[in-house]
Amino acid sequence: MTANISIPMAEPALEGNEIKYVTECIKTNWISSKGKYVEKFEEEFSKYVGMKYGIAVSNGTTALHLALSTLNIKQGDEVIIPDLTFAATANAVIYTGAKPVLVDVDEKTWCIDPVKIERAITKKTKAIIPVHLYGIPCDMEAIVKTAKKYKLFIIEDCAEAHGIHYHEKPVGSFSDISCFSFYGNKIITTGEGGMCLTNDQMLAKKMRTLRDHGMNKNKRYWHDVVGFNYRLTNIQAAIGVAQLERIDEFVKKRISLAAIYTHELGDVPLLVLPLNANKMNVYYWMYSIILTKQAKISRDGLIKILLEHGIESRPFFFPLHRMPPYFEEKGDEKYPHAVVLSEQGISLPSYTNLPLENIKMICYIIKKYI
Numbered sequence: 001m002t003a004n005i006s007i008p009m010a011e012p013a014l015e016g017n018e019i020k021y022v023t024e025c026i027k028t029n030w031i032s033s034k035g036k037y038v039e040k041f042e043e044e045f046s047k048y049v050g051m052k053y054g055i056a057v058s059n060g061t062t063a064l065h066l067a068l069s070t071l072n073i074k075q076g077d078e079v080i081i082p083d084l085t086f087a088a089t090a091n092a093v094i095y096t097g098a099k100p101v102l103v104d105v106d107e108k109t110w111c112i113d114p115v116k117i118e119r120a121i122t123k124k125t126k127a128i129i130p131v132h133l134y135g136i137p138c139d140m141e142a143i144v145k146t147a148k149k150y151k152l153f154i155i156e157d158c159a160e161a162h163g164i165h166y167h168e169k170p171v172g173s174f175s176d177i178s179c180f181s182f183y184g185n186k187i188i189t190t191g192e193g194g195m196c197l198t199n200d201q202m203l204a205k206k207m208r209t210l211r212d213h214g215m216n217k218n219k220r221y222w223h224d225v226v227g228f229n230y231r232l233t234n235i236q237a238a239i240g241v242a243q244l245e246r247i248d249e250f251v252k253k254r255i256s257l258a259a260i261y262t263h264e265l266g267d268v269p270l271l272v273l274p275l276n277a278n279k280m281n282v283y284y285w286m287y288s289i290i291l292t293k294q295a296k297i298s299r300d301g302l303i304k305i306l307l308e309h310g311i312e313s314r315p316f317f318f319p320l321h322r323m324p325p326y327f328e329e330k331g332d333e334k335y336p337h338a339v340v341l342s343e344q345g346i347s348l349p350s351y352t353n354l355p356l357e358n359i360k361m362i363c364y365i366i367k368k369y370i
């Protein structure tokens with residue numbers, strides 16, 4: 001039995017200039033990947049994150065694959081990724097022929113553990129992909145230090161962390177290439193969409209070529225390399241430009257959301273709140289909590305009860321090592337924090353138009369049953 005959902009997990013906010021700009025694309029016939037909005041979106045988003053070049057692509061997964069391909073990651077190479085992430089992080093590595101090497105996450109940040117990264121480095125390691133999980137920034141200071149020491153590339157997976165800051169600097173500005181997704185449930189959306197950001201002009205140029213079939217920019221239909229068609233359409237970019245006009249407002253709303261969740265749940269002893277929840281002006285992609293083993297109800301039990309009240313919630317991702325394509329026999333021993341978080345973690349409704357009163361109701365139910 002599925003109850004009627006009155007409070008979903010996520011919902012896009014499209015009340016700005018989205019319709020106007022999309023209509024303009026259709027009326028002027030600029031509906032493919034040529035047209036002014038793609039460049040405008042690239043310029044404005046890269047500026048927002050503080051990076052020089054933006055390369056818009058068809059989704060967050062193609063952004064990761066484009067970044068890896070541009071950095072020549074290939075068969076025989078190893079790329080370090082967290083065990084707890086959305087599968088696309090691992091899949092993009094596998095597309096290149098390289099091997100994703102899993103590393104456990106940190107108990108507090110829920111993100112890749114920098115100490116364990118160093119232990120996983122071999123002669124074959126070429127890159128690290130830190131993932132800012134649920135909008136919590138990774139310990140980039142330690143990761144950058146390790147990458148420098150071993151001469152490794154960093155590709156940040158920022159699919160869940162638009163505008164999130166680490167030490168006063170936006171995430172996505174700590175790496176050789178950073179990758180964003182604009183899927184429907186992300187902090188800003190283009191329906192489907194993604195972007196790679198870099199400060200390196202040569203990498204930007206190579207990404208533009210590979211994104212567009214590997215076609216030579218000065219000699220039409222001449223291909224020096226095998227490329228992809230990973231282009232974003234002008235229609236999608238038009239939505240992105242309209243979303244960016246309101247991103248400060250979205251962030252403000254998410255800060256209020258997080259503050260209410262923290263205020264309501266902060267004194268519940270059986271819960272662990274996300275990192276920095278008690279700090280001012282923090283926000284997340286999805287406000288997520290960990291139920292301790294002492295809680296009266298299981299994580300899945302809580303999801304069920306919330307659903308009976310019309311509230312959608314989400315379990316954390318499965319640890320990659322437990323799923324068939326990435327399976328590791330001794331994974332549970334190697335990645336204990338990923339296992340615990342995966343089994344006890346739950347993400348709560350988080351989106352721009354979520355009425356603040358609803359959060360109090362969600363928290364009331366959690367407190368009652370826990």
Ligand SMILES: *Cc1c(COP(=O)(O)O)cnc(C)c1O
Pocket residue numbers: 059060061062085086088089131157159160181182183192193194
């Ligand atoms: C959403 C997401 C992606 C993939 O983005 P798509 O646009 O759906 O391809 C990659 N990594 C993480 C961590 C994500 O959350």
